[in-house]
Amino acid sequence: MNPLWLTSIPQPDPLPQPAPGWLLWGLLLLTFFLHVLPMNFVLGGSIITAVARWRSRSHSAMHAATLTQWMAKAMPVAIAATVTFGVAPLLFLQVLYGRLFFTSSILMAGFWLAVVPLLIVAYYAAYVVAFRGQRHSRWAGPLSWAMAILFLAIGFIYVNNMSLMLRPERFVELYRADGRGLQLNLADPTLVPRYLHMVLGALAVAGAAIALHGWVSRDRDPEFGNWAMRHGANWCAGATALNLVVGFWWLLAVPRPALVQLMTRVPVIALFLGVAVGMVVLTLAVMTARAADPLPHVKWLISGILITLMLMIITRDQVRSASLADSGFTPATWVEPQWGAIAVFGWLLVVGLATIGWMIGTLQSSQQHSRR
Amino acid sequence: MVRAAAQVSLLASLALVVITLAIVLTRHLVMARTLASLAMVAGLLAFGGAEWVREGLRKPYVIGRVMFVNAVRMPAASGARPTAVPDAFTVDALNAGGLLKASAWTRLPDVDDATVDEVTYATAEGREVFKILCSSCHTVDGHLGVRPLVQGRGVDALTGMLGRLADPVDAAGVPTSWSNPAVQLTTWRGRRMPPFVGTDHEKRALAVYLAHLGGAGPEALASALSGGAGVDDLGRRFFEENCSMCHGDGGGWPFAGRPPRSADEFYEMLGKLPELNEMMPAFPGSDTERRAVAAHLAALTAGPDAKESAR
Structure with a gap:
């Protein structure tokens, strides 16, 4: 007879998986990457905006004020993009790991459901700052901090769920201790480093996004453009430097058997490459921040951070499967692909991404048009 | 109820189209806020109604003729799929082995605890059975709440009712076994409920819990438990x-x-x-x-x- 906790991983539903595992896995990673880009901008950007607003008050710095204004306008769009791009990876996660993910979601249901009201409040705050921020500037500062704190809280809840779903051996014990849906994964040694790693990563990506904005706006306002590139690169450099340390902390906090599993896998190359490219990103960020003319470095910085992000998403997935290797969780084996539905999904994904690219391009060129 | 929801959904969808056209044709100039609010209400009604229909159509199954809303499986369905482990959650398996034994997710008082009497323990068991079998659709006091339905009912009456929630019949309506591949359901007073699964002891415990919800006192529950x-x-x-x-x-x-x-x-x-x-x-x-x-x-x-x- 199985130990009790093995039965706490629910049996698969009597329903075949609608697509081959490799395809669902690839789409999970791809759509998660698309989600992480705006999500990092929202999370990291809300912190950077709050800090910049505070600084621009005390120094009456013009560039910081210009930046916060742009960030305030961009934030509602980025939140919408985060939520929209979040749906697809959440669904792929459910198809592949639903039996773990639903269980952990139920154990922490109170917090998990709280994400929705927290997000609604933060979303409204973003709109208030975007549209009323100039008129009621007294409120813009506290609201920016409130947004940053709300997004940090939402991130903390997500990290709790994503780490709790990797610990099925604790499910029953947690439920017996308290079945009201108020459990968090606080006893997990990977929780804090994992959370810090995600937040610092978000700061680095948001910093790179600000550098990109500086690059784009350099034509019409060279002074601000150069300042924004350096300012963004500064955030990117600081966060990446800390993240190299926190990343190793996370790695060492992973339970020993899972760590051995991880290190003996071929895809662990992604981890080493990611660390190497991360160090390159750090160097580039420092160079961008220090250079008299940051322009030649900034595109390398942005490419570097995107590559690091991809490699780290692969590594995150490898940590997940290594952690689950000895848990008794087995992926579904009953697969009956529905190629028609898959083709429609793929077609819509391509068309949707192309439309978004076209929208951003049109917006960009119309802004440059109107400013000239 | 499903029919009404379908009508609401259809009408709201039509209204949404008309309102959207009105907003476009008036170029946002006439009553823009009112029309936008109406469009939102129509959209919510259209979605809500459609979701209601979707839920209503598939009851008491969540996967038609394969899995009930409470995740209990039809035995015939388990033959249709490749599976490495025998399915522990079919009607037959749960009737034979017991529901509480099959579930890892129970919170029962300690059996050896002297302060827990027979009625308290049976009520606790019944509450767990309710949670596993019934709570996918029913709450106690809220949506589809059971308390008003069991008000004043006795344990025996509830036991009898639970035994008749759904029975397996063949195409001609003759009682058959759950493992008959062509099995159909005949339900108690036409309600779309899945059958009770579990042992007789568990059925009795659920009845005790329901009677307790319905206001039966400890003496009535104790005398019902002792049989007599x-x-x-x-x-x-x-x-x-x-x-x-x-x-x-x-x-x-x-x-x-x-x-x-x-x-x-x-x-x-x-x-x-x-x-x-x-x-x-x-x-x-x-x-x-x-x-x-x-x-x-x-x-x-x-x-x-x-x-x-x-x-």
């Missing part, structure tokens, strides 16, 4: 289990206060129940039980004084 099924009691108990959900004190058609009839008259009537009213099933018991129920009914209609003298 003497021969004198056979008619009353059979009536409680099989008839009282409709004909009991809380039901729509109680016997108390009806014109008195003799036991022989009732015995005759019990033999042709579907002829008397097509809503009633044929008498399901033995001849002894039929006589006992007839005597019980004769005593009921004769009023409390006659009942005393009949004993």
